[in-house]
Amino acid sequence: MAEKVLMKGNEALAEAAIRAGCKYFFGYPITPQTELAAYMAKRMPKIGGTYLQAESEIAAINMVYGASAAGVRVMTSSSSPGVSLKSEGISYMIGADLPALIINVQRGGPGLGGIQPSQADYWMATRATGHGDGHVIVFAPSTVQEMADLVALAFELGDRYRTPVMILADGLLGQMMEPVALPEPLAAEDLPKKPWAINGHRNERPHNTVNSLFLVAQELEDSITHRWMRYEQIKVQEQRAETYLVEDAEFVIVAYGAASRIARSAVNKARSEGIRAGLLRPVTLWPYPTAALEATIEQTRAYLVTEFSMGQMVEDVRLAINGRRPVNFFAHTGGIVPTPDEVAEALRRVASGEDVQLVPVHSRLTRPTGGAL
Secondary structure (H helix, E strand, O other): OOOEEEEEHHHHHHHHHHHOOOOEEEEOOOOOOHHHHHHHHHHHHHHOOEEEEOOOHHHHHHHHHHHHHOOOOEEEEEOHHHHHHHHHHHHHHHHOOOOEEEEEEEEOOOOOOOOOEOOOOHHHHHOOOOOOOOOOEEEOOOOHHHHHHHHHHHHHHHHHHOOEEEEEEEHHHHHOEEEEEOOOOOOHHHOOOOOOOOOOOOOOOOOOOOOOOOOOHHHHHHHHHHHHHHHHHHHHHOOOEEEEOOOOOOEEEEOOHHHHHHHHHHHHHHHHOOOOEEEEEEOEEEOOOHHHHHHHOOOOOEEEEEEOOOOOHHHHHHHHHOOOOOEEEEEOOOOOOOOHHHHHHHHHHHHOOOOOEEOOOOOOOOOOOOOOO
């Protein structure tokens, strides 16, 4: 077993990427992910890699596009508003079938919002990473160890399916420190071959092109259709979820990322009070682990979704449950992290038969004056 080292989440992401064969990083600083870029700035020159702080997030994602087109493993990282700026370039990469790793260490929004942890980028990650008909694979780690573990898997699946992959973390996970067992570095000869790359044909093959522009409508439709056939394969093969005490659970909390850590404590508290509670934690947010949810529905009386947003993942749970069981919701947003006691109280109310659809409102909140609102 590899020796464990104490690492901050952001730094574990960076080191795991290096060990997975990534030698190219292009980014731009933004809190709360700046330590990741700083770590890459220190490490990349020592391994013969390239670190470049671009002039903007837009420039950074287009550099990622170019490096990926050349066939190398490449990554970028940012936080919520920075990923918004990258969305056009991500769409170009989807349209050109280019793999890359994109890290989003979420902060509160919309706009500049705040620098506290958030999960309000769920829709952006799973629904509208960029314009057009497209998806990226989205992973949601809940520990620093899992952040490191998912990096290697993200690169592997990105290469296998020729698609960008996003790790959707948040400021809490990015900033916390936990023991991590890091993987052995991947040898260069073990990296997958990419015969589609534009890295010089050496008169051994026809010229390759990498492009997302199709001026003939039928060609564009054909390209999208082939990509969606690949998406259907991803949905079947790559759904991932973790369950905790769901075997006999009458009430199941659904939570991902840092919120799932809080939910687990709430489940333990509920169990100590005689409430048969369990936890389902999606590891992939796209594809959403509908099969894991389906496996819980027979014995579950009601679900409770908790997340750091006004309610985004809850819509995917409602779609999967399709009205067959009540789906309740409890959350804070704007950088406020729910406490285990708050989630446990919401669970008690669900168990007593209440319909809980609650985002707490601060007692000092008043309506704005002097305007239409």
